[in-house]
Amino acid sequence: MGPKTLRFEKDFAKYIGCKYALSVNSCTAALHLALLAHNIGPGDEVILPAFTFTATANVVVHVGAKPIFADIREDDFNIDPSDIQKKITPKTKAIIVVHYGGQAADLDLIESIAKKHKLIVIEDAAHAAGGKYKNELIGKRGNTTCFSFYATKNLTTGEGGIITTNNSKIADFITKNRLHGISSDAWKRYSKTGSWRYSVEYSGWKYNMTDIQAALGIHQLKKLNKFIRQRRKLAHLYTSGLRKIKGLLTPTEIPDRYHPYHLYPILLENFDRDVFIQKMAEKNIGTSVHFIPLHLQPFYMKNFGYKKGDLPVTEAVFSKIVSIPLYPAMKSKDIEYVAETIKSMLS
Numbered sequence: 488m489g490p491k492t493l494r495f496e497k498d499f500a501k502y503i504g505c506k507y508a509l510s511v512n513s514c515t516a517a518l519h520l521a522l523l524a525h526n527i528g529p530g531d532e533v534i535l536p537a538f539t540f541t542a543t544a545n546v547v548v549h550v551g552a553k554p555i556f557a558d559i560r561e562d563d564f565n566i567d568p569s570d571i572q573k574k575i576t577p578k579t580k581a582i583i584v585v586h587y588g589g590q591a592a593d594l595d596l597i598e599s600i601a602k603k604h605k606l607i608v609i610e611d612a613a614h615a616a617g618g619k620y621k622n623e624l625i626g627k628r629g630n631t632t633c634f635s636f637y638a639t640k641n642l643t644t645g646e647g648g649i650i651t652t653n654n655s656k657i658a659d660f661i662t663k664n665r666l667h668g669i670s671s672d673a674w675k676r677y678s679k680t681g682s683w684r685y686s687v688e689y690s691g692w693k694y695n696m697t698d699i700q701a702a703l704g705i706h707q708l709k710k711l712n713k714f715i716r717q718r719r720k721l722a723h724l725y726t727s728g729l730r731k732i733k734g735l736l737t738p739t740e741i742p743d744r745y746h747p748y749h750l751y752p753i754l755l756e757n758f759d760r761d762v763f764i765q766k767m768a769e770k771n772i773g774t775s776v777h778f779i780p781l782h783l784q785p786f787y788m789k790n791f792g793y794k795k796g797d798l799p800v801t802e803a804v805f806s807k808i809v810s811i812p813l814y815p816a817m818k819s820k821d822i823e824y825v826a827e828t829i830k831s832m833l834s
């Protein structure tokens with residue numbers, strides 16, 4: 488960690504329009520620190536979707552709290568605010584909102600529920616760098632928001648993440664706890680302007696970003712808007728090519744949410760999803776499933792008693808969903824090849 492890291496943080500904060508942006512070595516680390524910064528721990532419950540990557544829930548377990556899975560909406564696959572309401576108990580302390588595929592969840596509604604019950608909102612924006620809610624970039628509103636710069640995400644540093652916040656106390660906690668819990672300019676201790684003396688204020692973590700990662704991030708950030716415009720153009724090409732196919736549903740764009748299209752998931756209404764994946768692979772087309780619901784994963788079933796049937800919408804969507812290739816360097820003719828392959832397979 489050093490000057491490049493600080494420069495990247497400054498650039499990212501300016502891009503988002505938030506007060507603080509604190510880099511870390513992954514979004515998982517970001518989410519872990521976010522929970523710790525809000526003092527969430529044993530005895531607390533955290534409501535989150537099961538339709539997410541396992542990191543979102545694993546960190547809840549790391550701090551000793553209990554993950555309470557809520558169902559998703561059928562249209563945007565984001566956490567369902569009415570199910571959040573049903574799952575609030577006196578032990579509930581926080582809600583983790585995941586912006587699925589980068590399309591923002593209904594933050595106004597979720598924040599109003601949180602305010603009424605005095606809950607903290609943490610945003611898992613792993614997919615959502617460059618995405619907007621009502622004309623405002625995700626990360627600007629002031630909820631502790633965690634981004635991922637993993638290799639597949641909208642912006643990459645190989646591995647990496649960042650936390651945005653407007654709260655100076657949260658920022659201070661994270662600044663110290665990402666680097667062993669020692670005073671905030673401890674990274675300078677081996678340089679001319681630094682000092683050998685530091686104080687340990689917390690038993691912190693080794694979660695800092697490095698200058699090597701930040702050097703990538705500085706230049707990736709300059710290209711982010713262009714990457715997203717390209718993702719959106721390609722996604723809209725897919726939608727116009729696929730929309731007319733019977734038994735196939737294309738993603739729903741909610742008005743007022745600028746969708747960065749980290750993912751392009753389709754739903755297969757009457758074609759076996761697993762067979763589809765296999766047949767696509769035979770045509771050299773890679774696909775994936777985002778996500779296997781966490782309440783059906785052995786760890787969460789065994790330790791928290793979740794079972795099939797708990798989250799009907801999540802389960803129905805999971806059985807039909809598949810993500811097809813989308814990345815900025817794809818050509819229009821690649822999109823056409825994928826769309827034509829799907830069309831002939833389903834007809």
Ligand SMILES: *Cc1c(COP(=O)(O)O)cnc(C)c1O
Pocket residue numbers: 512513514515516539540542543585611613614634635636637647648
């Ligand atoms: C990728 C991802 C993460 C974890 O990000 P890392 O940077 O790999 O730790 C968390 N949540 C979601 C929804 C993700 O897709």
